[in-house]
Amino acid sequence: MHIDRYERYWLIAVAATLGAFFAALVATLVVFGVSLPSPVGRVNPQNLEASEFAEPGVRYIGGNRYQAHIVARMWQFDAGPEAGAPPKIRVPAGSEVNFFVTSKDIIHGFYIQNHTINLEVIPGQVSQATVKFNRPGVYQIVCNHYCGTGHAVMYGEIIVE
Numbered sequence: 001m002h003i004d005r006y007e008r009y010w011l012i013a014v015a016a017t018l019g020a021f022f023a024a025l026v027a028t029l030v031v032f033g034v035s036l037p038s039p040v041g042r043v044n045p046q047n048l049e050a051s052e053f054a055e056p057g058v059r060y061i062g063g064n065r066y067q068a069h070i071v072a073r074m075w076q077f078d079a080g081p082e083a084g085a086p087p088k089i090r091v092p093a094g095s096e097v098n099f100f101v102t103s104k105d106i107i108h109g110f111y112i113q114n115h116t117i118n119l120e121v122i123p124g125q126v127s128q129a130t131v132k133f134n135r136p137g138v139y140q141i142v143c144n145h146y147c148g149t150g151h152a153v154m155y156g157e158i159i160v161e
């Protein structure tokens, strides 16, 4: 089969570009230890009471591991009565927290400062990410998806003690 020389250059250029993007992605994952956010389940946003999000909050599940269920809505994150509003989530340093986040209404974001966690929070969908908190400190959680007038005040804190 004859392939025009320029066409072949283009094919190589495209393949090289894709390869570079892929390499950059892999490098990011390896170097920064990013855990890719992944949708792990579906829920009915009109009936979260019947789901694992009925009682949002942080649970200790053994070892250094915690599970956090968080409901995003206009315009706050609900992490249970213990965390308050805006929520303050407390975990000891060295904890590994498995976040499950969903939305009750519209699309929100779930970004944790200094931890490259950046979830899209979509009604009906459960977004999940695992974060290891090695260093004590206060890390802001912010909604980074524009969601209306209260967007700027939609935040919370993770306090690593």
Ligand code: CUA
Binding pocket: 073, 075, 107, 108, 109, 143, 144, 145, 146, 147, 148, 150, 151, 152, 154
């Ligand atoms: Cu919720 Cu922006």
